[in-house]
Amino acid sequence: MSIPTVPASLRRLAGRAIADFAMIRSGDRILVGLSGGKDSLTLLWLLHDLARRAPVRFEVGAVTIDPEIPGFEPGRLRDYLGAFSIPYFFVSEPIADLAGRHMGKDSFCAFCARMKRGLMYRTARQRGYNVVALGQHLDDLAESFLMSAFHGGQLRTMKAHYRIDAGDLRVIRPLVYVRERQTRDFARTAGLPVIADNCPACFAMPTQREHMKALLAREEAQHPRLFRNLRTALDPLMREGLPDAWEATQHAGSRSAPAGGAGPEGVA
Numbered sequence: 001m002s003i004p005t006v007p008a009s010l011r012r013l014a015g016r017a018i019a020d021f022a023m024i025r026s027g028d029r030i031l032v033g034l035s036g037g038k039d040s041l042t043l044l045w046l047l048h049d050l051a052r053r054a055p056v057r058f059e060v061g062a063v064t065i066d067p068e069i070p071g072f073e074p075g076r077l078r079d080y081l082g083a084f085s086i087p088y089f090f091v092s093e094p095i096a097d098l099a100g101r102h103m104g105k106d107s108f109c110a111f112c113a114r115m116k117r118g119l120m121y122r123t124a125r126q127r128g129y130n131v132v133a134l135g136q137h138l139d140d141l142a143e144s145f146l147m148s149a150f151h152g153g154q155l156r157t158m159k160a161h162y163r164i165d166a167g168d169l170r171v172i173r174p175l176v177y178v179r180e181r182q183t184r185d186f187a188r189t190a191g192l193p194v195i196a197d198n199c200p201a202c203f204a205m206p207t208q209r210e211h212m213k214a215l216l217a218r219e220e221a222q223h224p225r226l227f228r229n230l231r232t233a234l235d236p237l238m239r240e241g242l243p244d245a246w247e248a249t250q251h252a253g254s255r256s257a258p259a260g261g262a263g264p265e266g267v268a
Contacts, residue, residue, distance in 0.1 A: 001083040004190035006042075006049040013177040014046050021161040021242065023172040024050075024131075028058040030172070031129035033120050034081075034088075036064065036074045036195030038187035039135035043175055045190070047133060048086060061087035063123045065116045067095035072195070080193045089123050124169055131170045139180040141238065142230045143212040151208065157234055162241035176238060177231060 018024050032044045047060045062081065064074050074090075081088040095115050124132055136158050145157040160176045163169070175183070187194050220226040 003048070003084065004045050004186075004192065006046050007182075007186060010042070010046060010178060010182055010186060011049065011053075013182075014050070014174045017160065017177045018050075018172075018174055021172070021176075021239070023161050023174060024054070024056065024058055026056040026058070028131050029129040030058060030060050030131040030133050031089075031120065031124045031127070032060065032062040032133045033116075033135070034062040034064045034077065035135075036077050036193070037135070038192065038194045039137055039140075039175065039180070039183045041192045041194060042178075042183040042186050043133060043135040044086070045192075046174065059087075061089070061127065061129060063089040063091060063120055065119045066090065066092040067112055067116065068092055069096050074195060076193060077195075087127075089127060091119050091123055093119055121164065121166075121169055130168075131172055133172050133174060135175055135183075136173050137175040137178045137180050137183060138227060138231060139213070139216070141176060141234055142216055142227065143209050145230075145234060145237070146212045146215070147208050150212075155237060157237045159241045160238040161243065163243045170243060179227065 024030070030047060032040065032047060034040045034044055044060070044062050051058055051060050064077050066072075066074050078088070078090055093115065095112050098111075098115065120132055124130070141157045145155070148154050148156040158173060158176075159171075161170065161172050164171060186192075216226070223229075
């Protein structure tokens with residue numbers, strides 16, 4: 001089985017984001033949260049490709065959290081990843097059962113997301129990884145921004161790069177400049193083993209996110225530069241929580257820039 005070829009357009013956008021937010025440093029060990037969806041599979045192969053091309057050395061592994069929800073069968077990812085020399089960890093946890101006892105006032109989706117994140121962090125610590133990479137893209141960030149503004153009265157979206165509260169791990173989102181249609185096209189062209197609706201509980205009925213996705217699609221049809229403008233508008237929100245080392249380099253200059261700040265041409 002051959003390694004998928006990542007398009008140059010994806011490499012350029014991810015390389016620019018990695019540089020802009022100083023996501024990758026020399027010696028990093030990066031664990032990709034692999035749900036089996038098109039976005040996380042794209043991210044895995046993108047980082048695998050960049051690890052071979054980048055002027056800094058870093059390692060890439062992947063972890064899948066199986067919430068043991070009927071209808072979600074991520075086990076075939078083990079066979080797929082087994083054909084490649086990528087460290088891979090598969091963690092099963094009865095999240096649906098736990099939700100019934102411990103969910104409290106959270107929605108199931110919020111409880112599940114928090115549980116999965118905690119299990120990814122635990123795996124990263126146990127296996128010696130210092131960075132967790134997540135596959136959210138620009139469409140996801142735009143939808144989250146609208147949901148937060150419309151329903152929460154706040155100007156917020158997902159962060160591009162931050163250190164978790166415990167202080168021992170960093171979280172990065174290298175696809176923040178990438179459009180969803182690009183991950184979809186790559187997954188289809190490369191024949192990736194996508195698990196379509198990777199959480200049946202979330203896809204059982206229309207969600208606020210789907211409503212925002214439809215709204216943005218209608219607006220983009222009228223205003224083709226919509227997402228380019230949104231990327232500019234969201235930049236300050238994506239920068240919230242950037243690790244202190246990144247901020248320090250902005251004052252110290254390029255001499256002390258972290259490895260991830262080598263510039264888009266350095267990793268593309």
